[in-house]
Amino acid sequence: MNVDNERYVVGVDFGTLSGRAVVVRVADGAEAGSAVHEYAHRVIEDRLPGTGARLGADWALQSPQDWREVLRNAVPQALAVSGVSASQVIGIGTDFTACTVLPATAQGLPLCELPELRGRPHAWPKLWKHHSAQPYADRINALAERRGESWLPRYGGRISSEWEFAKGLQVLEEDPEVYGRAERWIEAADWIVWELTGVESRNVCTAGYKGIHQDGAYPGDDFLAELNPAFAGFAGKLGRELSPLGGLAGRLTARAAGWTGLPEGLAVAVGNVDAHVTAVAADAVRSGQMVAIMGTSTCHVMPSDRLAEVPGMCGVVRDGIVPGLWGYEAGQSGVGDIFAWFVETSVPASYSREAGSRGITVHEYLTELAAAQKVGAHGLVALDWHNGNRSVLVDHDLSGMVVGQTLATRPEDTYRALIEATAFGARVIVEAFEAAGVPVEEFVVAGGLLRNRFLMQVYADVLRRPLSVIGSGQGPALGSAIHAAVAAGAYRDVTAAAAAMGKRTEAAYVPDAGRADAYDRLYAEYRDLHDHFADGALLHRLRAIRNEGAA
């Protein structure tokens, strides 16, 4: 085919630290070019930009301007690298971390961009891993349980502090003026689409998982008023009309065309979540295909034809991954982040020097040393709760630990134990689904941690099942591009587009029976430790002492 006649779509993935754009051929999903733009403010955790106001413990904010800069930089760069001309592009799609949520005016202006509110922490977007809303989530959960709210089992019995209602209640009670000024409480996933199209839309995915929208409704005003009378009406700040995934949200405005270098009037897909679009990129949209997107954190998403209540799952939402099926989500709040923490805080200079002199990263060096060990030889078992627990305990005030250390314990031992702990955490999730009668037929891995082959093998051994792997290093961005192709009318629906444009290799890693047996023993210890600390009694006390010390 003549390349000039080919049609392309652009997918943009807004991650935790950066945004990536990829230019993708509509016919087969071939990636013609991509570019990354790092956020200037990265994650705002200590002080507000500009004013320097101090943030509290477990705060995590982002800057909307950083997101616009992705549109202005990564999109035109990806286009330039691809050699594709703007006139060949028929659509753009986006995905975001979630629940990353912001207060805005009725025109979509983020409150933190109003000069008089710039210095108010609650006027800024709260990143998914802003965990200081935990007390508010606790209150929502306790009241929902007491009242027997019908939506609670759809979230495995507890909603997360990461979500829209917990973060919204936090704003109301900690800064009522900002709350009052917020005419909209909007996921960044929808806000960016508003920036592109000039039209407000709300996607069914974030509304369902993060916004507690079930069976056509948000939690009622009587429930919200019981939390705080002023919280009644909160749902009025959210969108009532929801748009389906793969739908057309609107057309690219002249302003956004100027930023991106793409044609005005281009089809813009409905917003979506990084994890959920990745299932499409891996062409894993059939019932029982669980996709683990493994990066700083891990999200597990799985379409299924059956509805069940899985304890501790993040949620089950009709049409939440792909129209026509129930979409399940579970997750681990810390995975790569835990390895990064270890590398940054716990490795002697001699290791960094050795890695540096060999031209490899400290992660790679530690992995090489750890991989040479036999299963269990380090004598350790760890709990992967350094960033709390999103499934199955749903408690972000839990914390991590490594048990079994002696004076002989080496950094590679601990690094390996941390990798194994995250694999055990994944096994707890898979077992929870199967025990609830939702079969996991295939385990598909996507995300940055695919680069670590040893880690993948640990997961195959611990899970005692083959791992399929996505055929793209740009899973979310490719998934967004696929949604763009559907929004532009190139495919009948998301499933057809995924079949043509998505990629994965089945059984890329297979378990070794001997290692799997050895891991069963360690997993039993992990379960013991997990269940012992699950009620949070000791870990919550430690957190309270820490918070008092930090105040």
Ligand SMILES: Nc1ncnc2c1ncn2[C@@H]1O[C@H](COP(=O)(O)OP(=O)(O)O)[C@@H](O)[C@H]1O
């Ligand atoms: N060789 C490695 N082995 C294990 N983890 C790694 C390795 N290299 C980087 N990481 C971790 O991978 C994470 C980044 O994953 P990535 O998917 O690129 O990011 P994101 O989740 O933001 O999309 C970081 O948390 C980092 O600690």
Ligand SMILES: O=C(CO)[C@@H](O)[C@@H](O)COP(=O)(O)O
């Ligand atoms: O929670 C979700 C999706 O529901 C993710 O957006 C969140 O964990 C962030 O993922 P990343 O670590 O940026 O891949």
